[in-house]
Amino acid sequence: MKIALVGNQNCGKTTLFNALTGSNQHVGNFPGVTVDGKVGQIKNKEKISLVDLPGIYSLTPYSSEEIVTRDFIIKEKPDVVLNIIDATNIERNLYLTMQLLELDVPLIIALNMMDEVNASGNSIDVNKLSEGLGVKICPISASKNQGIDELMEETIKVGKNKIMPIHIDVCEKDSPVHRAIHAIMHLVEDHCEKYGLPKRYVATQLIQKDEILSKEINLSENEVDLLGHIICEMENDNGYDNEISIIGMRYNYIDRVVKKSVTIKSTQTKEQIRSSKIDRILTNKYLAFPIFILIIGLIFSITFGLVNTYISDLLGNGLNHLINIVHKEMDNADFNIVLISLICDGLMTGVFSVLSFLPTVVVLFFFLSLLEDTGYMSRVAFIMDKPLRKIGLSGRSFVPLLIGFGCSVPAVMATRTTASEKDKKLTLMLIPFIPCSAKLPIFTAVVGGFFKLDVLVILGLYFLSVALGILVGFISKLIKKSKPTPFMMELPNYRLPTVKNTLLLMWEKAKDFIKKAFTVIFVCSLIIWFLNSFDFKFNYVDGDTISVDSSMLSKISSFITPLFRPIGINDWRYCASLITGLTAKESLVSTLTVLYGSVDLAIVNVNTGQILAFLVFVILYMPCIATFAVLRKELKSTSLAILYMAGQTLFAYFMAMLFYGVSLLC
Template identity: 30%
Template structure:
C-alpha cells in the first residue's frame, strides 16, 4: 500500500505505481488505469467513490475510494515527474518464501538490494515455514506482513526432493492472491529416475517455474529468473494467470457462501481477497477474524463461518483443520500425478522412510538410536572424563604445595577448584550428547520421531509435534520451551510446557553420571537409559492426567509433515555441538564458579562456633601418648570438621530443610545441593564438590570416591554410610523431576502466564518428593 494521498479535484495526475494483491491490481487495470496513465478526478460521491476521466477522454468513470491506497499518483505538473515515474517503474519488491527445510539459495547473492540492468530489486526474506497457517508467532507475523505490505512479486524456492510439501505451501500463497514465480532446485530432467513436466505444472498453477541447481546457478540461470520476475511484474509473462485452488465440491460450496456474504459487507477495505478471508474463517485464523473487529457485521461473520464449519465437520466426520489440509493435499497430489504421468516420485527420503518409519521396526530403531546416544555419552565420555579428573586433581595438589596456608588457599582449593572441577569433568559427556542431538535435528530424523510417536501422543491429549520439544529438552529445557511455538494450539503449547521439565536436560547429566559411576558401576548405560525413559514415561502420564482435568479441551488435529532428509556436514555437526556445549562452559566460568564460592563461604563462616566437645584438647592428649591411636585422632579431626560444617551458615540452612528431605534418605548436604540446584542443575554437583570435604586428605581422589566414603559423624546413624544405591536412586529421581531451573521458569512465564510458571514449580517439586520417597522406601529393601 502507498502512503495516504490528498487528492485534489480537477487536477491532472499521472499514475506512478500500482500495488496491493493481484486481484486489486487486475481490477484497477480493468478500469484502464496503468502505469503512466494520466487522469483527473472530478467528484467524490457520498458512496465512497471518486469520479474521474482520462486525459483526452471526457467519459466519466468510477473508482472506489479504498482503491486509492493501492495507486501512487504524481501531479502531472511536477518537474520531477519523469524521474519519479522511472524510479517507480524500475523498482521491484520481492518477497522470498520457502519451506523450513529448504536450503538457502544464492540467487540474489544474499543481498537485500540487487541491481539488474535498469531494475532495482528490493528483496525481503520471509520466515521459513511449512505452512502459513498456525497461531505461533512466526506464522502470524508472516501472514500479517504479507497482508499489510504486499510485494510486487513473490519468489518461491521449491525443492524437487520435497515437492509435495513445497507445493502445499505454494497453494497457500496462491490463496492469498499472490503473484508468484517459482525457482525449482534438485531436478535433473536428463539424469533423473523419471521425468516431470514442469511446463505443464506452470500452466496448471498459473505460475512460471524456472529450473536451476546449485551447480548451474551461474549468471545465465540467475538472469533467467530475474527476467521472469520482471515479466511477471509487468504482466508480460505468458504462464501467469490467476487460479483458485480447488478444495472439493463441499468445501468450495462453503467458501462460495462465505465469499458472497463478505462481498456484501459494508466498509470493505480490499486488503485481502474475499476468497482468502472465507478460507481463513473456515480455518479459524485469528488474524482474519481480527480484520472484522469493530465492524457491525463482526458477529454475523462469525455465525456464518461457524455454521459452515459445523456443516463440513458433520459431513466429513472430521475436524475442519484436517478437512482443509487434506483437500489441499489432494489438489497437490493430483497436480503431481498429472505432471508425472501417474508415476508419483519415490524420493530418497521416501525410500529411507520405508525403514525408519516402518509400522513395526520404526520405534525399535528410534529406541536403538537413543540407546546408542546414551552408550556413547557414558562409555566414550568416561575416557576424557578421567583425563580431566586427573588434571583437576593434579592442579589441586600443585596449588596445595605452592600456596601459603590460609583463607585464600582454602577458597581456591575447596571453593573454586572442588566446585568448578566437579562439574568441568563432565564436559566431554555434554559435548557427546549434543553431537547426537545435532544428528537428530540436522538430518530430519527428529520429525520422523515425532511421526512415530504421533499415535501414542494422541492418547495422552497431545500431538506428535509435541515430541520435538521433548527431544530438544534433552539438550536444554529453555529452547525446548521456546520451540513449543511450532504447536498451533495454545492449550497444546501450555500442556507441552508443563511436561518438558521431566526431560533430562544436559544440566542434569552430571548428577546422573556422578551417582551412576559411584553406586551403579555394573550397568551404567542401562541405568542412564532407564532414567531418561522414566522421565519420558512420567511426562506422558502427567500429560494424560492434565488433558483430562485442568487442560481438558477438544483436540485440533493436523497433518504431520515429514521433511526431506539432509546429510549434515561434519563442520555443521561440530559447529552445532560447540555452540551448545560452549554455553555449558560459560556457566562453568560464570554462575557455577560464583555459586561454588558462595556455597563455600556459607560453609566457612562463622568461625567462632561452640563445639560440643574440646576437640583440640582431646587430640593433643591423644598425640602425647607413647602409642597414639592414629585412627582415633582421624575420627576426632573428622568430627571437628563435620561439626564446623553443620554449625556454619550453610549447615543451618541444610538442617532447616532436612526434616522435609529426611524421609527420602537425604542428609543436610544433599538438601542444600538440591536447593542450590534451583538456580541451575549443574550447581548441584559443584555444591556437592564444595560440601563433601570433611574427610578430604587429598588421597580419596574424585568426588565419586568422596561420596562413597562419606559417613554420618553424629546421631543415631553415626559411622554409617550416608550414601547407598537406594539413596542415590532417590536423589537422581528428585533431581530429574523437581523444580525447573530459574531460566526455565522464566521461559514458561514468557511463553504463557505467571500462574503456569508458579504452578510448574510447585507441582513438579511435589511429584519429585512423592516419587523419591516411594523409590527410597522400596529400593532400600532390595538394593
C-alpha cells in the same frame, strides 16, 4: 528493502537463505528446523535484508509457525515475499502459493530442486506456470547454487516496483464457493479497509472459520450470523463442508495449472525411489521399533558409556589437576588465602564441573545431527506417534523428549517444532521427568556408594521418572479431555549428512556450552562461593577458627531444613546441595563433596529410606536455572514458568514423602 522467505517445510528455505546471505545457519533434513524468523543481509547488497520464516503448509493458523509467518507477512509488510517451492512436490507446495496470492503482496516464486526434476526426466514449463499463477517464477537449485543471481535480480525488481500478482479468480464462476467468497468479500469490505487486510484472503479464511482473524476484524453479531448463514448455504449447495470446499477450490485450480505446465515421465525422483526402499525396512511394521531401540541404545551407550566414562572423566581429572596446580602455585606465590579459595574452590571448581561434560554434550549432538540430517528423525517421530497418542501427545513431541535425556535446555527449545500450543505445553511439562545427563553423576556418586546393586537402582530411578511422566501426561489428558492434535509430517528423502553441516552444528553447541560455563555458571559459582565462604558479619569461614555452620549458605539452608524433614532430610548440607543443584545439577555432587569431604561421608549417617527419598526428590524436582530461563522464553510467560517449576517441585516433594513414609512403615 525487506524480503520475506516463505515456503513449505524442508523445501530448502534455509539453504537458499545461506546461499543469498552467505551465512551458516544450520540446515536440517527434518521438517521445522527453522522455528523463528532469522534475519540476514543479502551478499554485496547491504540495504537488503532477508527474513527466513518457519516452514508452513498453509496460512491457516493451525500451528505456531503458521501464526508467526502469517503475522509477519500481514503486520510487518515486507517489500517482497519470496515463495520458495519444491518443484518435485509442486502441487502440494502451490497450495501455500494460492494463499499468498490472496494476500495481495508483491510476490515472486523460486522453483527449487529443478535439478532433481530434470534428472527424473520430468519438465516444467516455467512460462506457462507463471502465466497460470499471474506471478514471476525463477527456476533454481539452491543446493547447487544455480539460478540464484537471476532470482535475486528479479526479486529486487519486484520489491522496488511493487509488482503485485495478476488477479485471477481461482474459483469456478457461479459455483457455490464462488458465490460465498464474493458475498463475504462484500460483507467484510469495510472491516478490511479499516484493518488494511485483503478482502479475498479474509473471505476465504472466514469460510475456514479462522477464529483469530474473526476476532481481529471485530465483526458485529449480525455480521457473524450472516457469515454463518452464507457458509451454511455454501455447504448445502456444494455438498462438502467449509474446509473441503475451500481446499478443493484451491487444488482444482492448481490441478488445472499443473496439467498445462508440467510434463511427467516419472512420478518419483531417484531420491524418492531410494528413500522408499530404505523405508520398507526402517519403518516396517515389525522392524521399526527394534531398529529404533537398537540405534538409540547404541547412541546412549557410546555417549554416556564410552564418552562420558572415559573422555568426560579424563577431561574432569585433567581440569581437577589444573585446579591443584593453580592452588599450589598460588600458595607458593603467597597469594591471599581468600583469593585462592575464590579462584580454586569457587570459580574453577564451578566452571570446570560443567566444562567436563562438554564432550558428552557435543557427541550427543553429533549423533542427533546425524539422525536429523539423514532424515531418520522424521521417521522416529512417525513411529512414536501411536504410543504418544495414548498420553495426549503426537509424534512431534518425541524428539524434544528424547533430547531431554541429554540436556533439558535443548529439549525445551526443541518443543518449538510441536504442532500446537497445547502439545508444546504438555511436552514442556513432561521434559523435567526425563532424567538429563547432569543427573548421572548424582546417581553414580550417591547410589554407587550406598547400594550394592547400584546399576539396578539407577535403572529403577530412570524407569520411575519416565513412568511418572507418562502418568502425569495421562492424568492431564483425562482432565483436559482433549484429543491429540492431528499429526501430519512430511517424510524427507534420505540424504547423506554433509561434513560441513555436522561440524557446524557441533561447533554451535560447543560454543553455546562454553559461553554458558563462562557467563551464567561463572556468576552462579561466585555467588555460591561467597555465601559458603562468609558469615553474615562478612568474616571469612575457614572451617577452623570459624565453623562452616556459620556461613551464610549454612544459615540460609538451616532455615529451610525443617521444610525437608517430612522427606527425611535433616542436615542443612543436603538442603544446600539441593539449592546449588539449581544452578547445574552436577554441582549437587560437588557441594556434598565440599561440605562433607566426600559423598561417601555424606551418606554414612542416613538410612535407605532417607537416601531413596532424597534421590526421588532430586530426580523429580525443578530443573536447573538455564532450563527455567529457556522454559520462560518458550512459554513466553514468567508466571507460567514459575508455576511449572513450583508444580514440578511440589510433585517431587510429595513423591519423596511417599517413599520416605513407606520406608518408615517397612
